[in-house]
Amino acid sequence: MAMYVVGHKIPDSDSICGAIALAYLKNQIGEAAIPTRLGDVSPETQFILERFGFEAPELKLSYAGEEVYIVDHTEKTQAPDDIDEATVVGVVDHHKLGDLTTSTPLECWIRPVGCSNTIIKMMYDFYGVEIPQGIAGLMMCAILSDTVIFKSPTCTTADIKCVEALAEIAGIEDFKALGMEMFKVKSAVEGTPARDLVMRDFKDFNMNGNLVGIGQLEVIDLSVFDDIKADLEADIAKLKEEGGRHSVLLLLTDIMQEGSQMLIASDDESIVAKAYQITPENSRVWLDGVLSRKKQVVPPLQDAFA
Ligand code: MG
Ligand code: MG
Ligand code: MG
Secondary structure, eight states, X not given: OOEEEEOOSSOOHHHXXXXXHHHHHHHHTTOOEEEEESSOOOHHHHHHHHXXXXXXXXXXXXXXXXXXXXESXXXXXXXXXXXXXXXXXXXXXXXXXXXXXXXXXXXXXXXXXXXXXXXXXXXXXXXXXXXXXXXXXXXXXXXXXXXXTTTSTTOOHHHXXXXXXXXXXXXXXXXXXXXXXXXXXXXXXXXXXXXXXXXXXXXXXXXXXEEEEEEEEEESOGGGGTTTHHHHHHHXXXXXXXXXXXXXEEEEEETTTTEEEEEXXXXXXXXXXXXXXXXXXXXXXXXXXXXXXXXXXXXXXXXXXX
């Protein structure tokens, strides 16, 4: 029976490229594996897949009775809906440990690095499997995306070394230029419906019994949001009501200015003030130096709810 290798809901480049790269590795070591995805591929991921000549993994939402290898999270809210009826055979992740549990022993590859693909590179090295050129390109781009071309505080020496090694295998001379091309694709938000933008990189968290959704849009220049910010604010307010959420926060991240404007829809805005020790004005707040949801946004908020 082949295992399925799948990333999180609302898949990002790490989830998609990681599923492809890990499934390939598993097949090479004699464990049959099929990469799958839990949702649409983002424009950034589409750009990466096309650049290196790959198709998106098969869309598969139900895993009851199957073996599953989880990539890029350990959270129930981000897993397939029927994950409790599946057998989780392994996880590879670089986030805080979530609430996913298993009834059988599993393989765990969890490291505090900037990207799951950095850990997958370590797995290739561990098993002594050669990385094909195209897969090296996918993995390299995923790391450049997750680490915001090394600018994110989540970026480690391991991530940088992996990108350098993968760039060599992929035959990419100027990987930073390719990274910027990727973020330009990501910055093209014009003409996209507000809901699609809010949901493009959106995660729900359970914070002390409260459901909190946090979206993030990383762009080269925040002025791309000037004409649509009011629509985005109306949409996160709607999204909060629809999902019975305590809060929906949307991070508009400027990767050149290296900070994020947070748009807030909340039952209790004071929790945001408490978490980041800065008072929002008109339900907006600028968080200087904040690029990482995982490292800079979630932990203080989790503490504020505790
Ligand atoms: Mg991810
Ligand atoms: Mg990741
Ligand atoms: Mg990210």
